[in-house]
Amino acid sequence: MIKKLRRQFIGVSLISIFVVLFSILFVGNLFLYISVNNKTDNKLKMILENGGVFPFPQRGMKYEFSSTRVENDNGSKTITHSQVYGEGEEFKREHEEGVFPIRFGDDGPERMDSMYFSVKFDSNGNVINSDSVPYYLQDYVISMAKSIYKKNSLAGIVDGYKYKSGDYGSGKIIAFVDSIKDISTINLLRAISVAILVISMLVTFILVSFFSKIALKPMEESYNKQKRFITDASHEMKTPLAIIDANTDILEMENGESEWTKSTKNQITRLTNLTNSLVSLARMDEGNLALKMEEFSLSNLILEEYEAYQPLAITKNKKIENNIEKNIKFYGNEQYIRQMIGIFLDNAIKYSTEDSVIFVSLSPKKKIVIRNRAKGLEKDKNYDELFERFYRMDSSRNSSTGGYGIGLSLAKSIITMHKGRVSARSIGDDIMEFEIRL
DSSP: OOHHHHHHHHHHHHHHHHHHHHHHHHHHHHHHHHHHHHHHHHHHHHHHTTSOOOOOOOTOOOEEEEEEEEEEEEOEEEEEEEEEETTTTTOOOEEEEEEEEOOEEEEEEEEOOOEEEEEOOOSSOOOOOOOOOOOOOHHHHHHHHHHHHHTTTEEEETTEEEEEEETTTTTTEEEEEHHHHHHHHHHHHHHHHHHHHHHHHHHHHHHHHHHHHHTTTTHHHHHHHHOOOOHHHHHHHHHHHHHHHHHHHHHHHOOOOOOOHHHHHHHHHHHHHHHHHHHHHHHHHHHHOOOEEEEEEEHHHHHHHHHHHHHHHTTTTTTEEEEOOTOOOOEOOOHHHHHHHHHHHHHHHHHSSSTTTEEEOTTSEEEEEEEEEOOOOOOOBBOOGGGSOOOOHHHHHSSTTTTTTTTHHHHHHHHHHTTOEEEEEEEEEEEEEEEEEE
């Protein structure tokens, strides 16, 4: 149980850290994407509104513009100028920011920073102007523009170029802006974010695994003491119970069976069952039970338990019906599975109403359903709390029925031990249903 609690603690911590980190990184990436996207859209809008070129800065316009001039092949270089105009200002500055060589590879020259161009079409779809397109990209860009024109696409990205279409007289104009640097920046930030997330989760896992052991150590010690107490107390109770049982037998031999000796033997039986159940629960909680696992017929096992509990149901004026699929095999501990089925059938007989019909079914997917009528149920409610130790739903589930409220808890431990699931719920306000999936 402590190991399970520790795993849950680590899991919750990791999920919490993941959600927080993921949210922060996601918002950061989203902000960058929106910012870059808006910046590029504004460039395209300006180009379209100015007939395919950047507008010349005017007084009163806040604007930053970088133009590129390529000189001849002798000492080929690119000179970038910047012009910035603020609110209510005229030309502010113009200076050479840098000199970069144009490199030629197998596929032609590399893209220049902030490259833009446009292609204009007439009403018949013929290219009428592509002067802004560099000579070495003419064929490629025109082909790309024609493809966009035929698709009647308004905006998008092709090979790292973001484009936008607009009307140009009776024809159309398609503007392009080189977004490869923006895309690379976004991809780089995304990769860094993933790396941060992965590294953070690994570091968190190591730290939480280490400190969770320290944090849960007092609880583990207390839990181990509790288990030892239950086991020791259960074993210690067996000896006096055996003596009381033997003394009662002697009294019956000397004086005959009476109401008092019969009541005493009933209580001895109940206490013996209680101690055996407590010992079984303690052993299961330790998680180191060496179970003998084998394949057996689950169909036959349930049918045998169904037949064994029929006489008890008849004495209580109740009836058990079944719909058990034949030839269903299961790999597990037959003794414990038999005990678990017996617990559910005994529970159904004890707490069902008078003249109730108890229904037991087994499906091919190893789903077992046990259903009976009961009083005091809330309509369509989940009753998984019934599997808590010593839990009693109401006054009707009291010790007069012969139980202590640990049978269903023991049954759940057996199911969990076999990697199964169990649930309890009411159907309407008068039917209790237990569903077991093995």
